[in-house]
Amino acid sequence: xxxxxxxxxxxxxxxxxxxxxxxxxxSTILSKSFQFLSTIILARLLLPADFGxxxxxxxxxxxxxxxxxxxxxxxLIQKKEDIEESADTVFLFNIFWSLILYIAVFITAxxxxxxxxxxNAVVVIRALCLSFFSQPFNIISNAFMKRGFxxxxxxxxxxxxxxxxxxxxIILAYLGYGVWSLVLGILTxxxxxxxxxxxxxxxxxxxxxxxxxxxxxxxxxxxxSIQNVIIWFENTFDDILVGRWLGTPLLGVYRLGxxxxxxxxxxxxxxxxxxxxxxxxxLQDNKAELKRFFLYIIKYxxxxxxxxxxxxxxxxxxxxTTVLGEKWSKxxxxxxxxxxxxxxxxxxxxxPTLTRAIGKxxxxxxxxxxxxxxxxxLYIYAVPYGLKxxxxxxxxxxxxxxxxxxxxxxxxxxIKLSEIVSSLWVSIVISTAVGVSIHGFTMFSTSISLSQTTxxxxxxxxxxxxxxxxxxxxxxxxxxEFIRFSIIAAKGEEK
Numbered sequence: 001x002x003x004x005x006x007x008x009x010x011x012x013x014x015x016x017x018x019x020x021x022x023x024x025x026x027s028t029i030l031s032k033s034f035q036f037l038s039t040i041i042l043a044r045l046l047l048p049a050d051f052g053x054x055x056x057x058x059x060x061x062x063x064x065x066x067x068x069x070x071x072x073x074x075x076l077i078q079k080k081e082d083i084e085e086s087a088d089t090v091f092l093f094n095i096f097w098s099l100i101l102y103i104a105v106f107i108t109a110x111x112x113x114x115x116x117x118x119x120n121a122v123v124v125i126r127a128l129c130l131s132f133f134s135q136p137f138n139i140i141s142n143a144f145m146k147r148g149f150x151x152x153x154x155x156x157x158x159x160x161x162x163x164x165x166x167x168x169x170i171i172l173a174y175l176g177y178g179v180w181s182l183v184l185g186i187l188t189x190x191x192x193x194x195x196x197x198x199x200x201x202x203x204x205x206x207x208x209x210x211x212x213x214x215x216x217x218x219x220x221x222x223x224x225s226i227q228n229v230i231i232w233f234e235n236t237f238d239d240i241l242v243g244r245w246l247g248t249p250l251l252g253v254y255r256l257g258x259x260x261x262x263x264x265x266x267x268x269x270x271x272x273x274x275x276x277x278x279x280x281x282x283l284q285d286n287k288a289e290l291k292r293f294f295l296y297i298i299k300y301x302x303x304x305x306x307x308x309x310x311x312x313x314x315x316x317x318x319x320x321t322t323v324l325g326e327k328w329s330k331x332x333x334x335x336x337x338x339x340x341x342x343x344x345x346x347x348x349x350x351x352p353t354l355t356r357a358i359g360k361x362x363x364x365x366x367x368x369x370x371x372x373x374x375x376x377x378l379y380i381y382a383v384p385y386g387l388k389x390x391x392x393x394x395x396x397x398x399x400x401x402x403x404x405x406x407x408x409x410x411x412x413x414x415i416k417l418s419e420i421v422s423s424l425w426v427s428i429v430i431s432t433a434v435g436v437s438i439h440g441f442t443m444f445s446t447s448i449s450l451s452q453t454t455x456x457x458x459x460x461x462x463x464x465x466x467x468x469x470x471x472x473x474x475x476x477x478x479x480x481e482f483i484r485f486s487i488i489a490a491k492g493e494e495k
Contacts, residue, residue: 030159032267038166042182043256043324045173052252053179054186056121056243057128059236060112064101066228068094068135085208087140092209094136105129116243120179127183134194141197157196165189230368231352234375238390241383250330254387257320257331261312262342264305265349272301273353280357291413294354295423298347302427303478307467309343310435312336315459318442322452330387337391341398343431347424348402351409363408371401426475433470434463 043051106126113122141157169185177184243251259266276297283290312319316335320328355364375397382389409415438459445455472479 032263034159034166035162036263036267038170039256039259040323041170042173043328045170046178046181048249048252048256048327050179050182050252051256052243052248052250053118053121053124054128054182055239055251055255056112056116056118056248057125059239059243060105060125061128061131062232062236063229064105064129064132065135066232068098068101068132085206087143087203088206088208090143091136091140091205092207094139098132098135102129102132105132116248118243118248121248124179124183128186131187131190134190137194137198140203141194141201145197145200157193157200160196161189161193164192230365230372234368234372237376238379238383238393241379242387242390245383246386250387253328253330254334254390256324256328257334257387257391258338260320260331261335261338262345263312264309264339265342265345272297273349276350277353277357280354284358287413290354290358291415294350294409294413295415295419297350298420299423299427299478302347302424303430303471305343305346306427306431307434307463309339309346310431311438311459311463312339312342314435314438314442315456318452318456318459322456333388334391337388337395341394344398344402348405351405354409354412358412360412363412367401367405367408370404371397374400426471426478429474430467430470434466437462437466 106129109122109125112125113119145157165185165188168188169181172181172184175181239251239255242254246254279293280290283293313336316339317332320332320335324331352364355361375393378393378397379390382393406420410417410420441459441462442455445458450458
């Protein structure tokens with residue numbers, strides 16, 4: 001009986017992961033759909049320069065947030081003892097640290113504005129960085145809910161602030177507030193999220209600081225923080241170059257196009273990362289179940305993200321000009337090239353999550369260093385040639401490093417290449433068919449002079465029909481399993 005316990009425990013963990021996935025999926029569909037719709041409306045009401053100023057501010061917020069968290073959220077999730085006292089220490093540390101960081105940003109904001117040649121960015125940076133003070137509340141509430149797989153509670157904390165933020169920004173943009181419609185919407189959403197998170201947990205601070213616990217958690221989070229800084233640089237260096245050398249309006253175009261292109265990675269795969277990380281942590285002592293879960297995740301994520309990536313790549317021009325308008329036409333090459341990067345990223349995201357969960361930070365750290373040294377000169381070389389060139393670098397890097405990063409997961413879990421192919425082949429076939437069909441119809445619609453709106457509607461219809469038909473025809477078992485997975489997630493029953 002003793003030998004059966006780890007298997008039973010793994011099943012229980014898998015059950016919790018499925019139920020967590022259900023709420024993450026619901027949250028993702030609702031929040032990202034609303035966020036995407038509000039972005040489209042705001043793109044029509046505002047100018048690329050407005051989005052560029054926000055992009056500059058988010059560059060600064062991104063790097064400061066890394067130093068603000070210091071890896072403590074994940075350290076608190078992994079903590080197995082002294083949970084209450086650890087939470088108290090993390091909370092107090094972050095209140096003090098947030099104040100220090102805000103003062104630093106407030107003082108340096110004029111220099112940041114000078115670097116990007118945007119005086120308007122200075123006051124916006126100072127305003128948006130007020131969101132630092134909601135971070136201590138968010139860190140604690142998120143950590144407690146993720147520890148307990150309480151992803152249903154996270155649904156409200158995620159969805160409601162996004163809705164409030166989007167509606168407020170749209171109203172203010174319509175009234176002519178320009179970039180401040182985005183600023184006030186973001187700040188309101190962050191504040192509302194912190195309040196909801198605080199009300200969703202029973203823990204309250206005792207205002208006791210334990211230096212020993214703080215050192216232990218900072219040591220754990222330190223390795224993660226170093227990785228996060230490198231990841232931030234790798235994800236943001238292109239923004240810095242575009243904003244500095246191509247100007248704020250083109251940065252706005254680039255950032256909006258990039259966000260659309262990485263929908264497969266950021267808005268579908270990304271949100272379930274919390275579930276994946278929590279599951280990896282609990283399965284770390286059961287390698288067989290860890291491997292099974294890894295292959296399961298990339299299989300079903302790719303069934304969703306690969307066809308979307310194919311759609312974005314082949315229908316970028318008609319989608320951008322029809323939905324966002326001609327003023328965003330320069331974003332077309334960004335969407336085309338970066339969509340492949342986003343599609344690949346939708347399945348490789350599990351590798352760094354795996355290394356963190358099982359304590360193999362050094363393996364992924366080496367990958368990041370190699371990527372950094374290859375990426376940096378390529379971006380610097382490409383940026384003078386415009387958005388198309390720097391977007392093409394994303395595609396090049398994704399293709400070059402795909403074997404490297406997958407090899408990390410394969411070595412850690414003893415996975416064969418044939419097992420990876422077996423998990424992905426259905427998604428590859430379907431997405432290829434969708435892409436070829438869209439390309440063929442686009443050429444046909446041009447020859448008969450169909451309107452762009454009609455063509456986009458037909459392309460969407462063809463894509464959905466092909467997806468369902470091909471999934472059923474070429475892999476009926478996968479189709480039925482996909483349906484069964486959806487039912488299990490919806491009902492919360494054990495697989």
